[in-house]
Amino acid sequence: MKNDKSNKSIKNWAEDDRPREKLMKLGARNLTDAELLAIIIGSGNRKMSAVDLSRHILEKMENDLNILAKKSYAELMKYPGIGEAKAISIVAAMELINRKKFEKKTKRKITSSKDVYEEMYSRLSDLEHEEFWVLFLDRKNVVIYKKEIGKGGVSGTFVDPKMIFKIALEHTASSIILVHNHPSGNVNPSTEDINLTSKIKNAAGYLDISVLDHIIFGGVEYFSFADKGIL
Numbered sequence: 001m002k003n004d005k006s007n008k009s010i011k012n013w014a015e016d017d018r019p020r021e022k023l024m025k026l027g028a029r030n031l032t033d034a035e036l037l038a039i040i041i042g043s044g045n046r047k048m049s050a051v052d053l054s055r056h057i058l059e060k061m062e063n064d065l066n067i068l069a070k071k072s073y074a075e076l077m078k079y080p081g082i083g084e085a086k087a088i089s090i091v092a093a094m095e096l097i098n099r100k101k102f103e104k105k106t107k108r109k110i111t112s113s114k115d116v117y118e119e120m121y122s123r124l125s126d127l128e129h130e131e132f133w134v135l136f137l138d139r140k141n142v143v144i145y146k147k148e149i150g151k152g153g154v155s156g157t158f159v160d161p162k163m164i165f166k167i168a169l170e171h172t173a174s175s176i177i178l179v180h181n182h183p184s185g186n187v188n189p190s191t192e193d194i195n196l197t198s199k200i201k202n203a204a205g206y207l208d209i210s211v212l213d214h215i216i217f218g219g220v221e222y223f224s225f226a227d228k229g230i231l
Contacts, residue, residue: 019051033065034058040093045081053081069094070128098122109142110135113224116177116215119143124181124217130157132180134164136173137212145171161200168209175210179217187218189225197225 019035028036037054044050057079061067071094073087082090108119116135124131132150135143147167150157157180168176178197189197193216201211213226225231 033063037090040089041082041086042089048081057082065094065097066126069098070126107142107144109140110137110177110212111141113213113215113222113227116179116213116224117217117222119146120179120215120217124179125219127181128183130181130183132157132159132178134167135177135179136168136171137175137177138172139174141175141212144173159196161203164200165203165207165209168204169207173209175212176204177212178214180215181217185218185221187216187221187223189214189216189223189230194230197231201231 019031019038022035023031023039031039034051034055037058038044038050041050041054044053048056057076058068060079061071068090071091073084073091076082076087076090077084108115110116110119119135120133123133130152131148132152133146133148136145136147138144145167149163150159152158164176167173178200180193193214197211197214204211211231213224213231215225216223
């Protein structure tokens with residue numbers, strides 16, 4: 001019988017081949033994506049080790065972690081050997097990666113629509129559903145807080161202006177920037193986008209809060225209300 005790693009439990013592998021031991025000995029950066037994913041899912045199935053199962057999943061994702069990061073736990077469970085616990089572990093790990101990319105060590109000063117695009121790109125660029133965010137700025141146009149206000153499907157999301165102003169007052173924001181994405185990739189504002197922007201801008205005036213821009217993401221492109229002179 002062929003003595004192949006794929007037919008053995010990881011605990012029976014040589015120590016240097018076990019992903020956990022390899023990580024402790026060499027550091028996480030020396031592990032392959034499949035080995036790191038194997039640590040996350042913990043175990044394989046009757047036919048494949050955790051590493052082989054992870055390698056199989058990554059191959060189905062074209063070895064692109066961005067594709068894996070978009071998968072829901074329900075979608076991951078369609079793959080043989082991936083049950084609810086493994087799927088949830090993968091989704092949680094991908095979300096941590098996404099949050100790490102999204103967080104900034106220093107607060108950014110906004111001077112243009114491009115600054116907003118760079119600030120929010122990692123969060124909104126590849127979503128398959130719509131999210132509406134607001135950046136809250138101080139008097140020097142430095143981002144002091146950002147918050148997801150609404151999340152919806154492919155065609156839209158509900159936004160409550162009262163929540164926006166409640167947060168703005170809590171953080172003593174001098175101005176705000178509205179940001180949302182169009183999963184379709186079409187960055188042109190809809191009638192609803194224009195009406196909502198106008199509604200929020202008019203209400204903000206009563207609180208002495210400025211609406212500096214409304215940015216719409218569509219993949220690698222974006223639309224700026226301020227740049228187009230329609231704010």
